[in-house]
Amino acid sequence: MKTSLRExxxxxxxxxxxxxWVLLVLQFAPFVISSIRDAYSTSxxxxxxxxxxxxxxxxxxxxFYLKYIEKFSKDDAVKGLIVSINSPGGMPGTAQAIYAELxxxxxxxxxxxxxxxxxASAAYYIAAPANKIxxxxxxxxxxxxxxxxxxxxxxxxxxxxxxxxxxxxxxYKTAGSPLKPASSEENVYLQKLSDDTYSQFVKDVAESRxxxxxxxxxxxxxxxxxxxxxxxxxxVDRFGNLQDGIxxxxxxxKIDGEVKLIKPKRPSNIYKLLGGGEDEEYETExxxxxKIATFASEVYSQFLQHQALQNSSININ
Numbered sequence: 646m647k648t649s650l651r652e653x654x655x656x657x658x659x660x661x662x663x664x665x666w667v668l669l670v671l672q673f674a675p676f677v678i679s680s681i682r683d684a685y686s687t688s689x690x691x692x693x694x695x696x697x698x699x700x701x702x703x704x705x706x707x708x709f710y711l712k713y714i715e716k717f718s719k720d721d722a723v724k725g726l727i728v729s730i731n732s733p734g735g736m737p738g739t740a741q742a743i744y745a746e747l748x749x750x751x752x753x754x755x756x757x758x759x760x761x762x763x764x765a766s767a768a769y770y771i772a773a774p775a776n777k778i779x780x781x782x783x784x785x786x787x788x789x790x791x792x793x794x795x796x797x798x799x800x801x802x803x804x805x806x807x808x809x810x811x812x813x814x815x816x817y818k819t820a821g822s823p824l825k826p827a828s829s830e831e832n833v834y835l836q837k838l839s840d841d842t843y844s845q846f847v848k849d850v851a852e853s854r855x856x857x858x859x860x861x862x863x864x865x866x867x868x869x870x871x872x873x874x875x876x877x878x879x880x881v882d883r884f885g886n887l888q889d890g891i892x893x894x895x896x897x898x899k900i901d902g903e904v905k906l907i908k909p910k911r912p913s914n915i916y917k918l919l920g921g922g923e924d925e926e927y928e929t930e931x932x933x934x935x936k937i938a939t940f941a942s943e944v945y946s947q948f949l950q951h952q953a954l955q956n957s958s959i960n961i962n
Contacts, residue, residue, distance in 0.1 A: 692905035695894055696726040699908075700743075704735025704767050707742040713909045714746045718753055723907060724898040725755040727890050728775070734766025734788065737842050741770065744849060748774045755897035759890040760784045760881070765869050769880070770846060773853040777893050779885040786875040789850055790867030791843040793835055796823045854879060 696717035698710060717723045728747075734740075747756055751774055758764070758772040760780035765788035772778050780786055802809070802824065809824045820831040827835070847865045851858045856879060864870075864878045875881045883889075891904050 692903045693898075693900045694720075694723045694907050695891070695898070695900075695904050696720075696723050697906040697908045698726065698728045700728060700730045700732055700768065700771065702732060704732060704739045704743075704771075707739045707746075709909075710743050711746050714743070714750055716909075717907070718750045723754070724900060725757070725894045726750060727757045727759060727887070727894055727906065728772070729759045729761070729887065729890075730764045730768050730772060731760070731762050732765070732768035733763055734768050734770075737767060737770070737791065737846070740767035741845070741849075743771045744774060747771065748853075751776060755894060757890045757894050757897070759885070759887050760786060760872075761886070766790065770849065773850045776897055777883070777890075778881040779883055779890050779893065780872040780875065780881045781886070782872045782884055784872040784875075785869050786872060787864065787878075787880055788867060788869040789846060789861075789865035791839045791846065792867075793821070793839050795821050795827065795835070797826060798823050799825055 696713070698713060700710065714726065717726050726747075750756055755777075756775040758775040758778045760772070760778065761784065762781075763785050764772055764778075764780065765785060769787055769789060778786075811819050811822075811825075813819055817831060817834050819825065820827065820834055843865075847858060847861050850856065850865065851861070856864065864880060870878065870880065872881060872884060876884070883893075885893075891906075894900070895904060
């Protein structure tokens with residue numbers, strides 16, 4: 646018996662429909678299971694929320710950190726903030742912006758810094774206002790100082806017979822240019838910039854760590870110290886790891902139960918595809934699975950509509 650075109654299409658649609666749901670379940674079931682497990686655990690064993698930020702690498706932009714420090718500050722469910730730092734430093738303006746925001750946060754809730762390997766220069770600037778700074782004995786901490794790196798390629802360009810000329814307004818507009826040697830006046834000008842930034846750095850660290858500016862040559866001459874040396878100089882408070890940081894936070898915030906660390910996540914590409922915005926708060930798997938379910942429902946609905954239109958236009962043999 647000859648199979649009609651409609652029967653062929655119905656059979657094809659049946660397999661496509663079931664394959665769609667199988668793939669959907671296999672792809673996103675872990676999110677749903679994890680969400681159910683977390684919800685059950687939270688309901689049976691409530692935990693106190695503490696914010697957790699990670700600052701890694703060279704510091705060039707403060708916006709992400711400022712946004713979440715402010716959100717953690719305004720969220721009454723969040724009782725404090727732990728900041729894990731592993732950074733060699735970076736731009737002083739970035740450090741000062743985060744430093745100022747942590748100072749404001751500290752007026753409402755405790756801040757604990759945890760250093761595993763490195764907290765130097767601008768990164769230490771950020772750490773200074775915390776209630777407690779915790780590191781390992783071999784961690785590298787400090788490097789309180791300022792550096793302006795001014796590469797000069799004039800001789801290299803001269804060897805290639807490449808010449809540059811300037812049209813400028815302002816005597817010091819080209820100070821620090823890599824295309825010409827700096828004059829003595831420019832060197833004096835640039836040194837003053839460095840000295841002024843350094844004075845701000847020293848003042849803020851001394852104020853935050855209860856150190857004497859008069860003794861700055863002991864802890865603010867650009868040297869980096871091991872955790873053991875930093876402890877003696879009062880640049881850190883104790884040795885420990887992240888768990889010790891959590892214990893310290895429980896003491897400072899007077900938390901009796903267990904702690905749940907709330908970690909902000911940068912939205913993934915798939916989350917943005919499903920309609921998640923850049924400005925979402927603390928992303929959870931339940932939020933993601935919810936958006937996935939909505940997305941799948943819309944896709945399936947469109948698929949059914951398309952199939953109905955196809956059916957209406959098929960001629961039966």
